Amino acid sequence: MKLLASINKELLLLTRDRAGLILLFIMPAFLVIIITLIQDQVTTTSAKILFVDRDGGFVAKEIKKTLLNSSNFKLIETLEGKPVTPGQAEKLVAGGQFHFSIVLPEHLSRDIEKKSDFLARKKLFPATGQKPQVEKPAITVWFDPTVQGSFRAALNSSLQAIIKGQEIQLTVKKFFALLPEKIQASLPPGMKSLAPNPLSTADFSIPELFTDSTFTHIEQRFATKMGFSVQPTPVQQNVPAWTIFGIFFIVLPLAGSIISERNSGTLKRLRIMPVSYFTVMAGKLTAFTLISLSQFAVILLASWYILPLFGVERFDAGTEPLAFAVVLLAVICAANGYGIFLGTFCRTYEQVSMFAPVSIVIAAAIGGVLVPVYALPDFIRPLSILSPLYWGQAGFYDLLLRQGDLFSILPEAGALSGFGILLCIIALARNRG
Known part of the structure; x- marks a missing residue:
């Protein structure tokens, strides 16, 4: 009887979180459909x-x-x-x-x-x-x-x-x-x-x-914009793509932090103090930006010193450090904006833990990280521009593979920054309401 009561208690908790239940069943099904369609048609796409x-x-x-x-x-x-x-x-x-x-x-x-x-x-x-x-x-x-x-x-x-x-x-x-x-x-x-x-x-x-x-x-x-060609390597193609993918998973701890503070009452106590919600969120953004930069530094060091141990050439960050930094910060801005957005609109950590990873994988799939954009099915290819991971990857490719400069990556950096800022504004408006 005690076991049955425990099972009943867990089921009651789950059924009360209706949004979480929807995500639990809908998101995995949606992920399976998207990935299966891409993998099934990637070899027949023209x-x-x-x-x-x-x-x-x-x-x-x-x-x-x-x-x-x-x-x-x-x-x-x-x-x-x-x-x-x-x-x-x-x-x-x-x-x-x-x-x-x-x-x-x-x-x-x-x-x-x-x-x-x-x-x-x-x-x-x-x-x-x-x-x-x-x-x-x-x-x-x-x-x-x-x-x-x-x-x-x-x-x-x-x-x-x-x-x-x-x-x-x-x-x-x-x-x-x-x-x-x-x-x-x-x-x-x-x-x-x-x-x-x-x-x-x-x-x-x-x-x-x-x-x-x-x-x-x-x-x-x-063919490159600067008129001279470079032999692309898997390292130059894969390191930026999967770095962006990894950075976007900062969404989970960021959104979880917001939900934890809200559910524990910490956020209310902070708002009673003479501190604006904008200041609180700015602090979070700064902290998680530093975490993302540290994450990138680890990936960069690994691509410099660990990959060569396995006979793979070192990752070359290019000759435009300022442009590289602009794209990287724009990617981090988009990821942090997405994390604040999910932390504001999701009620429980379970909702975030289900929705965020699946949505990131879907964005990576249609954005050209899992499969190159030119190999995507014709009906999915136009959707790639909706993925922030696509813009991040395009920005890094313009620099590292097409020999672009600061001006060539401004459209991608602008799209990423605009995505992150827009989501932050929506989250702020929600909290003020």
């Missing part, structure tokens, strides 16, 4: 690629056809009704509006055809084959430095496979077109009716025919 065709030949058509038939890529050839130019493609990728751009050079098809003809003649007529006077054409692929290596490798391998297939197909076609000529050259005078096997007299083998059939190379470049 990445938008700026496609610049300066060739217009059969190779360009085959590349375009193959990429269009793939569900992973969506080609953008015109903007505002005009064809995309190479300079425009580089600029748009450098600005972050697009993450990929493919530029096919002029005369790509013609050069591949000439080299295919040369290779076929070289194998059938080694004494007469002359190397064509054409440079090895290069397909330029511009990448946003924020694009992860796996996505770069996927696009690169797709292009390589298409080009290799075209080169082999064209070489075989040229080879068999020259076979009658080889047969005639192989027959002695007066014995045209006796046709020896041309394959036995041709100095080649089928595998040998394709050993040097790579006529085109793919040149990967990283």
Whole structure:
């Protein structure tokens, strides 16, 4: 009976906290739905690629056809009704509006055809084959430095496979077109009716025919606003993203502190004293800002001294310390504002402990921390701008990967600061009411 009474007591306490019960059931279900949708569709989401065709030949058509038939890529050839130019493609990728751009050079098809003809003649007529006077054409692929290596490798391998297939197909076609000529050259005078096997007299083998059939190379470049490129690394991409994620968990102790003071009556006693609520909250903000800065310092030291112990390169904080500090403080401002907001509107710590972590994980999921924004499903991608973690990550990426400066990160820093200040104002208005 005592056990039943204890169980009944706990259930009564839970049912009295209706908001907590709603969060207990709704938030996990919402998290499962969001994460499942993202993970299920991330491999089938089509990445938008700026496609610049300066060739217009059969190779360009085959590349375009193959990429269009793939569900992973969506080609953008015109903007505002005009064809995309190479300079425009580089600029748009450098600005972050697009993450990929493919530029096919002029005369790509013609050069591949000439080299295919040369290779076929070289194998059938080694004494007469002359190397064509054409440079090895290069397909330029511009990448946003924020694009992860796996996505770069996927696009690169797709292009390589298409080009290799075209080169082999064209070489075989040229080879068999020259076979009658080889047969005639192989027959002695007066014995045209006796046709020896041309394959036995041709100095080649089928595998040998394709050993040097790579006529085109793919040149990967990283577009940046400053006009020079940097090789992005997983360290530069992951440390800022997960640092922001960690900083936002300051929400839990901050909101819990507010709820504890309110439920214990401490907040009422403070307000009776000649101290404004604004002063009380300003003290909390300052204290938790210092805690967040300490948290960042620990992460930074770990990325400098612990990661190299495992064979990973050190994290590079860039050459713009002032801009870096501005983004960091803006992220902390947004996290603290969110913590004060939740501490004001949630009645119990249980509500905060359920709502805050789940909401942060959801914000990280749609904001590009768990999965890159360009890989998100099409219907979720526009929602990424609603996530403060997206703005924080974008600000750090502008600095560390795109070589931006203080002015380039002002939009992101402004959005983060505005988010935090707005939530603080709403919380203050609620307490005054």
